Amino acid sequence: MTPELLSLIAERFKVLAEPARLQILQSLRGGERTVSELAQATGLGQANLSKHLQSLYNGGFVDRRKEGLYVHYHLADRDVFRICELMCGRMEQVERSRRRALSRS
Amino acid sequence: MTPELLSLIAERFKVLAEPARLQILQSLRGGERTVSELAQATGLGQANLSKHLQSLYNGGFVDRRKEGLYVHYHLADRDVFRICELMCGRMEQVERSRRRALSRS
DNA sequence: CAACCATATGGCCACGTGGTCACACACTCA
DNA sequence: TGAGTGTGTGACCACGTGGCCATATGGTTG
Numbered sequence: 001m002t003p004e005l006l007s008l009i010a011e012r013f014k015v016l017a018e019p020a021r022l023q024i025l026q027s028l029r030g031g032e033r034t035v036s037e038l039a040q041a042t043g044l045g046q047a048n049l050s051k052h053l054q055s056l057y058n059g060g061f062v063d064r065r066k067e068g069l070y071v072h073y074h075l076a077d078r079d080v081f082r083i084c085e086l087m088c089g090r091m092e093q094v095e096r097s098r099r100r101a102l103s104r105s
Numbered sequence: 106m107t108p109e110l111l112s113l114i115a116e117r118f119k120v121l122a123e124p125a126r127l128q129i130l131q132s133l134r135g136g137e138r139t140v141s142e143l144a145q146a147t148g149l150g151q152a153n154l155s156k157h158l159q160s161l162y163n164g165g166f167v168d169r170r171k172e173g174l175y176v177h178y179h180l181a182d183r184d185v186f187r188i189c190e191l192m193c194g195r196m197e198q199v200e201r202s203r204r205r206a207l208s209r210s
Numbered sequence: 211c212a213a214c215c216a217t218a219t220g221g222c223c224a225c226g227t228g229g230t231c232a233c234a235c236a237c238t239c240a
Numbered sequence: 241t242g243a244g245t246g247t248g249t250g251a252c253c254a255c256g257t258g259g260c261c262a263t264a265t266g267g268t269t270g
Contacts, residue, residue, distance in 0.1 A: 001131055003124065003128070006124045006127045006128055006131070007124045008196060009124075009127060009189060009192050009193065009196070010121070010122050010123055010124045010127055011122075012192050012195060012196065013118050013119075013121040013122035013192065014118075014119075014122035016115070016118040016122075017115050017116075017118035017119035017121075017122040018115055018258080019108065019111040019112045019114075019115045020258080020259095022111045022114060022115055023108070023111055026106055026111070034216085034217095035216070035217060035218095036216065036217090044259090045259070045260065045261095046216085046217075046218095047217090047218080047219080047259080047260065047261075047262095048258070048259055048260070049217095050217060050218055050219080051218085051219085051257095051258080051259090052258090053217095053218095054218080054219095060195065061195075066217095066266095066267095068216090068267070068268070069215060069216045069217080069266085069267055069268065070216065070217085071216080071217065071218095077195075079191055079194065079195060080195075082191060083188055083191050083192065084114060086184055086187060086188050086191070087114050087117050087118065087188065088114065089184065090117060090165065090166075090182075090184060090185075091113060091114070091117065123228080125228080139246085139247095140246070140247060140248095141246065141247090149229095150229070150230065150231095151246085151247075151248095152229080152230065152231075152232090152247090152248080152249080153228070153229055153230070154247095155247060155248055155249080156227095156228080156229090156248090156249085157228090158247095158248095159248080159249095171236095171247095173237065173238070173246095174236080174237050174238065174245065174246050174247080175246065175247085176246080176247065176248095
């Protein structure tokens with residue numbers, strides 16, 4: 001496990017470490033969405049949204065398809081949500097240990 | 106999926122979005138380590154390391170046990186590495202699609 | 211062609227945070 | 241008790257980046 005590999009993994013996590021981007025991914029669970037549709041669904045500004053989409057695209061989490069004026073974004077794969085579910089499982093566990101810690105003190 | 110929940114998930118990811126902390130977790134795969142052992146294994150400064158350990162502890166990724174002068178840290182669970190493996194799988198896939206994109210342009 | 215629209219991009223600011231230093235705290239041992 | 245050691249913490253700086261504005265880019269329509 002080289003330092004370079006660790007940096008790569010960290011960079012992947014960094015893309016998901018942002019509520020706005022998680023919100024975008026969630027909005028894409030229903031299928032393809034254009035940037036304007038995503039803007040309305042998420043309430044994010046257009047420029048801001050565009051940058052987040054760029055991050056997600058560079059990270060390989062979403063793919064896109066241009067059609068006339070519009071750009072349609074869609075999930076690159078569904079593994080992202082497997083990761084998120086593992087995270088949610090962790091959150092429950094953290095809750096338990098937090099309560100343990102509180103009762104300890 | 107409320108905004109608050111998304112923020113919580115994002116915060117979990119943020120803890121893992123740092124090479125130094127991934128390195129610490131990896132060093133703990135072999136079992137318990139004291140802070141000084143971790144400092145030597147990772148090459149991180151002591152104060153810096155202590156803060157990273159605090160993050161990991163607050164995130165519930167590691168647990169600790171005080172014994173005399175020393176504090177022994179250990180992994181809270183092994184699911185972290187399931188998440189990392191999923192991430193690594195993603196990285197291979199990203200490689201493939203990057204090559205696709207290159208050959209497309 | 212010009213007018214218009216959807217999206218991307220560069221500049222800018224404000225905020226968060228990783229790294230380091232200095233020091234505080236906790237514990238052991240003479 | 242006081243010296244010495246391991247760990248945590250506050251202050252500080254430097255850097256990265258999310259959000260917003262203005263503008264560029266690429267495409268369509270009349």
